[in-house]
Amino acid sequence: MGHLLPTLSQQTRKDGAPTGRMGNHKRRCRASLDRTAEGGRPHTTRFVSVVMILILLLSLIFLAACGHPKQAHVNVPPPPPPSSNTTTAPAATAQPETAPPAGSEAPAPAKAEEAADLAEPTLPPDAKPISTETGLASWYGPPYHNRRGSNGEIYNMHAMTAAHRTFPLGSIVRVTNVKSGQTALVRITDRGPFIPGRVIDLSLAAARKLEVWQPGVAPVKIELMQSGAPLDAAGKWAVQIGGFTDEKAATKLADHLTRRYRTAKVLRFPSPAGDWWIRVRVLDDDQERAQELAAETTTSEGAVFVVRLD
Numbered sequence: 566m567g568h569l570l571p572t573l574s575q576q577t578r579k580d581g582a583p584t585g586r587m588g589n590h591k592r593r594c595r596a597s598l599d600r601t602a603e604g605g606r607p608h609t610t611r612f613v614s615v616v617m618i619l620i621l622l623l624s625l626i627f628l629a630a631c632g633h634p635k636q637a638h639v640n641v642p643p644p645p646p647p648s649s650n651t652t653t654a655p656a657a658t659a660q661p662e663t664a665p666p667a668g669s670e671a672p673a674p675a676k677a678e679e680a681a682d683l684a685e686p687t688l689p690p691d692a693k694p695i696s697t698e699t700g701l702a703s704w705y706g707p708p709y710h711n712r713r714g715s716n717g718e719i720y721n722m723h724a725m726t727a728a729h730r731t732f733p734l735g736s737i738v739r740v741t742n743v744k745s746g747q748t749a750l751v752r753i754t755d756r757g758p759f760i761p762g763r764v765i766d767l768s769l770a771a772a773r774k775l776e777v778w779q780p781g782v783a784p785v786k787i788e789l790m791q792s793g794a795p796l797d798a799a800g801k802w803a804v805q806i807g808g809f810t811d812e813k814a815a816t817k818l819a820d821h822l823t824r825r826y827r828t829a830k831v832l833r834f835p836s837p838a839g840d841w842w843i844r845v846r847v848l849d850d851d852q853e854r855a856q857e858l859a860a861e862t863t864t865s866e867g868a869v870f871v872v873r874l875d
Contacts, residue, residue: 694788700764702785704772708837714755728755728766735793743784801850801874807867808840815841
């Protein structure tokens with residue numbers, strides 16, 4: 566029976582684990598294996614893992630930096646110091662001239678003009694009327710503005726001027742609005758108006774001063790204060806007929822007048838307003854011949870007027 570009993574080193578516990586020194590060593594080895602199986606790692610393995618992670622992060626940062634192109638560096642000079650004497654003028658825009666609608670404000674001058682060119686003409690204090698007439702006054706602006714007038718000057722509707730059929734060019738006329746009593750002096754620079762009953766065509770500036778601009782037409786008294794030429798001089802006279810809305814009608818009448826008055830020079834021309842006119846210059850620009858031709862001529866459109874050319 567004695568040799569069947571286990572020695573102290575071979576004794577085992579009830580759970581099957583060996584006891585004694587041999588059992589303690591086996592337990593320590595097993596515990597080490599258990600820790601390794603449960604995820605425990607030696608210190609060397611952990612260090613290597615950390616280094617690998619750092620290398621991987623550095624590689625990603627380097628690749629990201631290489632993926633973006635570098636921006637070129639530009640040297641921008643500093644701005645100049647502010648100057649108290651420098652001013653910036655707004656750009657001028659040019660605007661087209663249009664006829665003002667009824668009830669609106671009159672258009673201002675398109676550009677700055679010399680005050681002397683736009684001012685009302687002056688007369689000696691002792692000036693007296695040479696002749697007087699009454700009738701209707703009208704005014705004209707676009708589309709005649711900036712076009713050459715009968716006196717050779719460029720018409721400026723902002724100057725104190727007017728058109729008359731028979732007063733010598735350059736004459737100074739005093740115009741009085743019969744209703745309002747407003748008075749203005751104007752210089753005759755053009756020919757017209759060519760509408761029966763009207764005796765003078767005012768510039769826009771004169772029409773505004775005489776309160777003719779808003780109504781368009783007003784009764785006035787006209788006094789010739791200073792003549793641009795001696796009234797007893799012969800002068801140059803012609804007959805003006807129109808206006809015609811149809812060019813064919815104007816051409817037909819012009820051809821008829823050319824055949825009838827062989828010594829006359831017949832001109833057919835369009836006006837800036839779009840209609841057509843006929844001007845007949847009689848032999849020697851004689852006033853009596855012009856008056857005779859006007860009395861003998863009839864037209865289905867417009868009217869016939871005797872005009873002075875100078």
